[in-house]
Amino acid sequence: MTSAKKAFDRLPNTVVPSNYQIRLHPNLTAFTFDGTEEISVEVKNATDTIIVNSADIAVQEVTFSVKGKTDKVTGNVSFDVDNEKASFKFPVPLPIGEGVLSIKFTGELNDKMKGFYRSSYTSPDGQETHAAVTQFEVAAVTMFCATDARRAFPCWDEPAIKATFDITLVVPKDKIALSNMPIIHGNPLKDNADLIEVKYATTPIMSTYLLAFIVGDYDFVEGKDKDGVLVRVYTPVGKKEQGQFALEVAVKTLPFYKNYFGIAYPLPKIDLIAIADFSAGAMENWGLVTYRETALLVDPKNTSAHVRQWVALVVGHELAHQWFGNLVTMEWWTHLWLNEGFASWIEYLCVDHCFPEYDIWTQFVNQDMGRALELDALHNSHPIEVPVGHPSEVDEIFDAISYSKGASVIRMLHDYIGDEHFRKGMNHYLTKHAYKNTFTEDLWASLEEASQKPVGEMMTTWTKQMGFPVIKVEEKQEGTIRTVTISQSKFCADGILPKGDKSLWMVPVSICTSNSPAKPVQTVVLKEASSTITLNNIKPEDWIKVNSGSVGVYRVQYSSEALDRLIPAIKDKTLPPRDRLGLESDLFALARAGMISTVDVLKVAQAYINEDNYTVWSDLSTNLSSIAILLQYTDSYPQFQTFIRDLFRPISQKVGWDTKQNESPLIAMLRDLAITKMGRNGDKEILKEATKRFEDHVNGTKVLPADLRKPVYITVLSSANEETFNKMLQVYEEADMQEEKVRISRSLGSVRDEELIKKVLDFSLSEKVRSQDSVFVLASVTGTVRGRQLAWKFVQDKWSELHDRYKGGFLLSRLVKSTTENFVTEEDAKNVEEFFKANPAPAAERTVQQSCENVRLNARCLERDGKALENWLKSKK
Ligand code: BES
Numbered sequence: 013m014t015s016a017k018k019a020f021d022r023l024p025n026t027v028v029p030s031n032y033q034i035r036l037h038p039n040l041t042a043f044t045f046d047g048t049e050e051i052s053v054e055v056k057n058a059t060d061t062i063i064v065n066s067a068d069i070a071v072q073e074v075t076f077s078v079k080g081k082t083d084k085v086t087g088n089v090s091f092d093v094d095n096e097k098a099s100f101k102f103p104v105p106l107p108i109g110e111g112v113l114s115i116k117f118t119g120e121l122n123d124k125m126k127g128f129y130r131s132s133y134t135s136p137d138g139q140e141t142h143a144a145v146t147q148f149e150v151a152a153v154t155m156f157c158a159t160d161a162r163r164a165f166p167c168w169d170e171p172a173i174k175a176t177f178d179i180t181l182v183v184p185k186d187k188i189a190l191s192n193m194p195i196i197h198g199n200p201l202k203d204n205a206d207l208i209e210v211k212y213a214t215t216p217i218m219s220t221y222l223l224a225f226i227v228g229d230y231d232f233v234e235g236k237d238k239d240g241v242l243v244r245v246y247t248p249v250g251k252k253e254q255g256q257f258a259l260e261v262a263v264k265t266l267p268f269y270k271n272y273f274g275i276a277y278p279l280p281k282i283d284l285i286a287i288a289d290f291s292a293g294a295m296e297n298w299g300l301v302t303y304r305e306t307a308l309l310v311d312p313k314n315t316s317a318h319v320r321q322w323v324a325l326v327v328g329h330e331l332a333h334q335w336f337g338n339l340v341t342m343e344w345w346t347h348l349w350l351n352e353g354f355a356s357w358i359e360y361l362c363v364d365h366c367f368p369e370y371d372i373w374t375q376f377v378n379q380d381m382g383r384a385l386e387l388d389a390l391h392n393s394h395p396i397e398v399p400v401g402h403p404s405e406v407d408e409i410f411d412a413i414s415y416s417k418g419a420s421v422i423r424m425l426h427d428y429i430g431d432e433h434f435r436k437g438m439n440h441y442l443t444k445h446a447y448k449n450t451f452t453e454d455l456w457a458s459l460e461e462a463s464q465k466p467v468g469e470m471m472t473t474w475t476k477q478m479g480f481p482v483i484k485v486e487e488k489q490e491g492t493i494r495t496v497t498i499s500q501s502k503f504c505a506d507g508i509l510p511k512g513d514k515s516l517w518m519v520p521v522s523i524c525t526s527n528s529p530a531k532p533v534q535t536v537v538l539k540e541a542s543s544t545i546t547l548n549n550i551k552p553e554d555w556i557k558v559n560s561g562s563v564g565v566y567r568v569q570y571s572s573e574a575l576d577r578l579i580p581a582i583k584d585k586t587l588p589p590r591d592r593l594g595l596e597s598d599l600f601a602l603a604r605a606g607m608i609s610t611v612d613v614l615k616v617a618q619a620y621i622n623e624d625n626y627t628v629w630s631d632l633s634t635n636l637s638s639i640a641i642l643l644q645y646t647d648s649y650p651q652f653q654t655f656i657r658d659l660f661r662p663i664s665q666k667v668g669w670d671t672k673q674n675e676s677p678l679i680a681m682l683r684d685l686a687i688t689k690m691g692r693n694g695d696k697e698i699l700k701e702a703t704k705r706f707e708d709h710v711n712g713t714k715v716l717p718a719d720l721r722k723p724v725y726i727t728v729l730s731s732a733n734e735e736t737f738n739k740m741l742q743v744y745e746e747a748d749m750q751e752e753k754v755r756i757s758r759s760l761g762s763v764r765d766e767e768l769i770k771k772v773l774d775f776s777l778s779e780k781v782r783s784q785d786s787v788f789v790l791a792s793v794t795g796t797v798r799g800r801q802l803a804w805k806f807v808q809d810k811w812s813e814l815h816d817r818y819k820g821g822f823l824l825s826r827l828v829k830s831t832t833e834n835f836v837t838e839e840d841a842k843n844v845e846e847f848f849k850a851n852p853a854p855a856a857e858r859t860v861q862q863s864c865e866n867v868r869l870n871a872r873c874l875e876r877d878g879k880a881l882e883n884w885l886k887s888k889k
């Protein structure tokens with residue numbers, strides 16, 4: 013497998029760069045670029061060959077000269093296309109010592125959203141226009157360990173081969189041209205007055221994957237943070253107000269990190285820019301952070317609370333990388349999880365600081381921890397730290413394990429050693445390794461030194477070992493003393509522990525009780541298979557909740573008596589929100605694993621009838637949807653929908669349709685959630701009101717506020733005929749903001765009519781939808797049985813087009829996951845496996861296995877609990 017080979021194939025270190033002088037001249041009409049480089053290198057061992065990374069680049073000339081001498085030797089160029097390398101062979105061995113490698117080259121501004129590429133947009137005068145932009149960190153799985161700076165200029169394209177860079181861009185004089193550092197001068201070209209040569213200040217010592225160049229038309233807003241760092245947010249022309257929110261977040265965030273890490277942001281400026289065609293969500297290039305439009309732009313009238321919050325999180329994430337990732341960089345991609353896991357944790361810390369009203373840490377439990385626990389319970393999961401060199405393990409560095417499990421174990425660690433020690437350790441780590449590279453162990457060492465706790469020992473159990481434990485809780489009451497026995501074993505999504513599995517974790521276990529619901533009364537570190545804890549002064553009817561605040565990365569299983577004691581605390585909400593959320597989340601997972609009955613879990617779900625917390629509802633809603641998927645294949649689905657409507661009606665009535673004064677953004681999100689749930693499940697009253705509001709919106713009588721649009725669109729589309737569908741498409745066409753287009757296109761798949769479903773599928777690949785959004789539009793039809801079948805058929809029919817479009821990218825995995833994982837029969841699982849056997853997609857190999865595992869889980873679950881669920885649901889009427 014070539015991808016595996018690449019993992020090992022590092023560049024020789026006989027010649028290493030220290031500074032690159034790079035001059036690039038992109039041509040925005042021919043979509044090509046010319047470049048020259050002068051690289052200061054050190055020849056460490058005499059050699060006649062220099063090997064660098066280079067991909068899709070034509071090299072016209074290579075010369076070498078000894079530093080300070082004018083004599084040049086010309087090298088012979090050859091390429092190793094598979095390994096994306098160029099070798100320059102010189103007629104004589106190059107002498108040990110300093111030298112200059114000069115290269116003349118040309119390349120293509122590709123349309124693949126990677127390397128140096130073109131992005132297209134409509135300028136305010138209606139012209140189709142292009143920008144040249146870069147994305148050098150690679151999400152493409154088959155290119156494991158590669159980065160794409162090599163598509164812009166030949167270089168030592170490895171994160172540990174750091175150097176300084178002097179960039180010059182030659183651009184049309186009316187364009188904005190940006191790079192990592194501020195401009196030092198822009199001079200008109202002597203032989204062409206329409207072009208200017210823009211030179212940027214020297215970068216600090218840095219990795220190639222963090223460089224960026226952008227040439228295009230943009231407006232900006234600017235500000236300074238409290239330390240005088242110049243912050244600009246670049247937006248499409250005419251939309252600079254939409255950069256204001258991100259600017260405010262960035263200006264608050266930089267000092268927050270400076271204070272948290274105890275280290276100033278090292279560059280004089282930072283730009284945040286929205287790029288029309290962008291494959292990831294955002295990218296942390298040092299001093300020039302790139303974003304999808306929907307991850308950066310906020311419009312007071314058109315942006316939902318949810319998107320504002322998302323923008324804040326993404327800005328918080330990418331700015332954290334400026335320290336963690338850019339200043340200190342992982343040595344190799346196997347340690348990448350730490351980069352992403354850490355940033356995915358601290359983005360919450362930062363948003364919590366800037367926007368306490370989002371109660372963002374509760375959302376963490378739902379978002380990141382929930383996702384991590386779900387994926388990591390599968391037999392086809394993998395450890396956070398992927399052992400180097402296993403060919404089947406090359407495609408897993410950018411999945412939810414790195415991001416969400418990574419973030420979750422860091423949250424657990426932060427809680428275990430405490431904020432003060434954590435900060436001290438971070439400062440130690442970032443100071444000690446500034447401008448250098450690290451291994452995961454280096455972070456543990458710093459945190460261990462700061463806290464004097466066994467950080468490395470504990471974290472290794474979480475990062476080198478796949479999965480996480482389920483903690484079984486057994487209680488015995490004697491007088492006013494309760495003895496609690498906790499025991500751990502690996503939690504498996506299907507409840508079946510692989511033979512001989514003896515995995516143990518170092519688990520911080522905290523317990524709260526009715527007498528102290530929010531503050532743990534005891535915390536122990538469970539290392540062995542089981543341990544006993546004694547609680548004093550506790551009455552027989554008092555409840556205990558293990559995993560206080562849902563900080564620990566594990567599931568908890570109680571006896572049914574213990575669970576019964578907790579029910580009143582759910583109803584009266586004396587159990588805090590994160591615990592209410594964790595509790596139901598664990599129960600659904602245990603039921604799916606066959607460890608408790610699904611009917612019993614639905615009974616517990618009814619105790620949430622008085623719930624008023626957005627995040628708890630959101631988690632519960634997702635879990636109920638996974639039961640809905642199973643019941644869609646039975647006769648009792650209508651009864652289940654009634655059950656859902658009955659559960660969500662009180663809260664949907666409580667939040668109502670209209671915003672109240674000084675309402676928290678969480679209420680806006682809750683309203684969206686409750687109405688969407690009712691609407692999707694066919695509530696007549698909701699449909700009536702949504703239809704009316706939709707008509708008013710379309711007619712221009714009364715514009716829908718941003719937070720109501722998704723629930724109204726989904727409700728209306730759920731029972732749409734062609735006329736309504738066309739109206740929706742019209743709104744899509746007229747929408748100016750990407751957020752609105754994305755909102756509509758991801759709602760379209762709610763249609764039920766077969767012909768309309770097919771239209772949505774065709775629409776997803778039409779030129780009306782940007783390539784980066786298609787997958788989500790396509791996935792939006794998979795909520796119904798028919799939609800699911802049609803989407804999968806569509807994917808198979810269009811496989812070569814789709815595969816070609818997304819190749820090794822994570823969008824391909826996303827596509828595969830969403831169109832396959834919700835089937836419910838063994839036959840479906842086989843069918844999916846066979847398709848990918850005949851049409852291999854190495855980048856999505858593990859996703860296919862995970863999807864099929866999920867399908868088989870669905871099948872087992874339905875077989876096991878289907879009848880009981882049907883009986884229970886029918887008996888309710
Ligand atoms: N460095 C990543 C983006 C990335 C990863 C690009 C891998 C190419 C390959 C960036 O910091 C990131 O994590 N972006 C996220 C958004 C974030 C808020 C979770 C993304 O793009 O989804």
Ligand code: ZN
Nearest residue numbers: 329351352355
């Ligand atoms: Zn990141």
